[in-house]
Amino acid sequence: MNGSESTFEDLCTELLDGELDAAGYAALLAMLQSDPGLILELQRHLMVSGALCRENPAYADDRFAAALSTHLRQVGDEPEQDFPNLVRRRIRRQKLRKIAMAMTACLALAAIPLALRSPAGTAAPAVAVATRLSETSGTNARSEEIPAGREIRLESGLMQLEFENGAVVAVEGPAKFRVASADEIELESGNLNAWCPESAHGFRVSTRSATLTDLGTTFGVSASEAGDADFLVLEGEVEVSVGSELRTLPEGMAVRATRSKAFEELAFETTPFRRTWPLTSGILATTGEVIPAPPDTPRKVADYEDDDHVIVIPERRSFLLPDRLAADITSPGRYGDVDELPLHGPGEIAGGNGKRARCFRLRYNPVGQLEYGVFVSFEGSVTFDRPILGIITSARKLDRSDRIASAARLPNTSEPHRMRGLETGPLTLSDSLALSEDRRTITVKFNAGESVDEIRVITEAR
Amino acid sequence: MSSQLPEHPRKPSPARIDFDEVVRDQHSSLRFFIRSLGVNHAWVDDLAQEVFLVAYRKWSDLDHPDNARPWLRRIARNVVMNELSKTGRRQRLLDENLTSLLLEATPVHLEPGGLQDAELRHEALRHCLEKLTDRTRKIIDARYFRDRNASEIGEDLEMSAVAVRKTLFTARKSLAECLATRQVREAT
Numbered sequence: 001m002n003g004s005e006s007t008f009e010d011l012c013t014e015l016l017d018g019e020l021d022a023a024g025y026a027a028l029l030a031m032l033q034s035d036p037g038l039i040l041e042l043q044r045h046l047m048v049s050g051a052l053c054r055e056n057p058a059y060a061d062d063r064f065a066a067a068l069s070t071h072l073r074q075v076g077d078e079p080e081q082d083f084p085n086l087v088r089r090r091i092r093r094q095k096l097r098k099i100a101m102a103m104t105a106c107l108a109l110a111a112i113p114l115a116l117r118s119p120a121g122t123a124a125p126a127v128a129v130a131t132r133l134s135e136t137s138g139t140n141a142r143s144e145e146i147p148a149g150r151e152i153r154l155e156s157g158l159m160q161l162e163f164e165n166g167a168v169v170a171v172e173g174p175a176k177f178r179v180a181s182a183d184e185i186e187l188e189s190g191n192l193n194a195w196c197p198e199s200a201h202g203f204r205v206s207t208r209s210a211t212l213t214d215l216g217t218t219f220g221v222s223a224s225e226a227g228d229a230d231f232l233v234l235e236g237e238v239e240v241s242v243g244s245e246l247r248t249l250p251e252g253m254a255v256r257a258t259r260s261k262a263f264e265e266l267a268f269e270t271t272p273f274r275r276t277w278p279l280t281s282g283i284l285a286t287t288g289e290v291i292p293a294p295p296d297t298p299r300k301v302a303d304y305e306d307d308d309h310v311i312v313i314p315e316r317r318s319f320l321l322p323d324r325l326a327a328d329i330t331s332p333g334r335y336g337d338v339d340e341l342p343l344h345g346p347g348e349i350a351g352g353n354g355k356r357a358r359c360f361r362l363r364y365n366p367v368g369q370l371e372y373g374v375f376v377s378f379e380g381s382v383t384f385d386r387p388i389l390g391i392i393t394s395a396r397k398l399d400r401s402d403r404i405a406s407a408a409r410l411p412n413t414s415e416p417h418r419m420r421g422l423e424t425g426p427l428t429l430s431d432s433l434a435l436s437e438d439r440r441t442i443t444v445k446f447n448a449g450e451s452v453d454e455i456r457v458i459t460e461a462r
Numbered sequence: 463m464s465s466q467l468p469e470h471p472r473k474p475s476p477a478r479i480d481f482d483e484v485v486r487d488q489h490s491s492l493r494f495f496i497r498s499l500g501v502n503h504a505w506v507d508d509l510a511q512e513v514f515l516v517a518y519r520k521w522s523d524l525d526h527p528d529n530a531r532p533w534l535r536r537i538a539r540n541v542v543m544n545e546l547s548k549t550g551r552r553q554r555l556l557d558e559n560l561t562s563l564l565l566e567a568t569p570v571h572l573e574p575g576g577l578q579d580a581e582l583r584h585e586a587l588r589h590c591l592e593k594l595t596d597r598t599r600k601i602i603d604a605r606y607f608r609d610r611n612a613s614e615i616g617e618d619l620e621m622s623a624v625a626v627r628k629t630l631f632t633a634r635k636s637l638a639e640c641l642a643t644r645q646v647r648e649a650t
Binding site: 009010012013014015016017019020025028029032033036039040042043044045046047048049050051052053054055287288 | 493494497498500503506556557559560563564567568587602605606607608611612624627628630631634635637638641
């Protein structure tokens with residue numbers, strides 16, 4: 001390799017790493033201009049690095065195609081002048097707002113002497129905690145207290161809001177919204193998912209065309225810049241009001257409220273909530289061949305089959321732990337491989353005194369069944385938003401915990417015990433897993449054969 | 463969220479089946495094409511979305527779905543060129559001069575069988591990755607799946623950042639060759 005090639009190597013790699021400085025750009029351009037063959041070479045590197053990035057599930061092809069189809073349905077048929085008109089209207093509104101603010105400021109100045117005589121004012125109290133998640137990894141979260149009235153513009157990525165009343169809302173950027181109060185969000189544009197426990201019933205999401213009121217549920221709202229809003233119920237039910245018209249939406253139903261203040265029927269299509277739903281379900285991030293189940297009703301999520309991935313299935317969000325729940329793993333460490341701790345052990349999760357927990361299953365469940373003797377390997381990890389109390393890996397303990405942990409009837413509980421859980425022993429390829437020191441991440445390696453590879457993860461509840 | 467396409471008063475909507483087929487068939491290669499014009503990885507999908515939106519609105523301009531690929535690429539070139547003229551949006555490009563150069567050098571009609579014409583399918587890439595050494599795969603994994611940069615990978619694997627960069631460069635080159643070979647083999 002000669003010196004010139006070597007410099008191109010460095011510049012090309014720095015470019016792809018986002019670390020190329022101005023002098024580097026100038027040197028690279030000069031090099032490309034003098035040797036057109038290097039342009040083709042650079043394009044090859046750009047395309048291969050793009051393809052490698054695409055192997056990351058966050059940028060996967062199916063995700064793109066699904067998001068695109070939704071976007072086109074929402075925007076493609078708008079008359080082209082709609083957006084410019086919307087912007088013009090907004091500019092007019094902003095001008096009026098500025099005039100109003102100037103008048104308010106004059107009145108406020110006049111009121112200062114009165115205010116000085118009244119009790120000292122306090123800052124608006126926080127009603128929620130917002131956690132911003134890193135665009136790439138989904139972790140490295142940053143949290144901030146949010147007072148009532150705070151407007152938020154989320155350019156990209158995901159944000160989780162935990163309200164004091166227990167409601168959990170996940171928003172995907174780009175989105176514009178306002179935390180109006182302790183139990184209301186005003187969504188101007190973007191997608192959000194919410195889960196409301198009993199303590200948060202009555203939680204509202206207002207859009208420009210309609211208002212949703214929770215009646216104990218998990219739901220999604222998607223508001224367009226143009227003013228339409230789609231509402232979808234994954235679990236429980238909600239009320240949606242447009243003007244004086246009120247509709248109750250049960251689980252598995254969706255409806256659109258148009259900017260002309262009317263309802264339109266909608267197919268139940270959960271794709272817009274693929275990224276927010278895992279977050280409201282407590283799944284912060286996944287890597288490799290471990291992915292969250294697609295959003296759906298609990299029954300459909302429990303039955304979900306996938307040939308190529310280990311699926312993370314949210315189960316009961318909050319259940320009373322019995323005094324002792326049998327588990328196999330309760331401490332951080334590595335399990336399953338040679339020289340590692342055994343996958344099946346005599347562990348217990350201590351409960352009682354009203355202690356609550358939450359449940360997930362990690363499951364490789366292909367469409368149909370693999371042939372006898374055929375093994376497929378899967379590796380990856382999942383990070384939860386709460387510490388893990390214990391992991392169940394053996395078939396009998398899985399069966400015993402189904403009743404308290406499962407959010408829906410499970411499809412395979414009637415199968416023989418040996419067909420569930422993780423395999424160990426000399427006659428099979430052993431599965432393995434690791435529980436991180438902070439107890440939030442599980443890394444798995446499943447060697448799936450004809451049985452269903454499956455574990456249950458018990459985490460702390462909110 | 464999907465719903466019936468609303469009737470448009472001024473212009474009929476594209477035949478939904480044809481358009482959906484074109485999206486399904488073309489989105490992958492279109493995104494690679496956009497990337498090869500020097501668009502920042504994080505913005506490739508946004509620009510591809512803009513291209514499909516333009517295509518959706520101008521669907522009647524396409525004479526036959528079989529000609530969709532060069533037609534979409536022409537739209538993509540225009541969308542990327544628009545990026546050059548919008549000061550506030552140049553962050554979407556790795557570098558405006560670089561993109562200008564790549565635009566100039568990239569024809570819409572690419573040689574069939576060449577890497578630029580390939581769709582770089584998941585299976586082919588997986589196959590080609592398997593041919594790399596374990597250590598190289600580790601470096602690829604750290605760079606593309608764990609978002610580690612060359613210096614961080616170097617620290618993890620006790621290598622210099624320069625050595626990591628060289629390995630990545632050589633690995634991408636090998637992958638490009640392997641993918642092109644598979645493309646030719648699949649075509650014959």
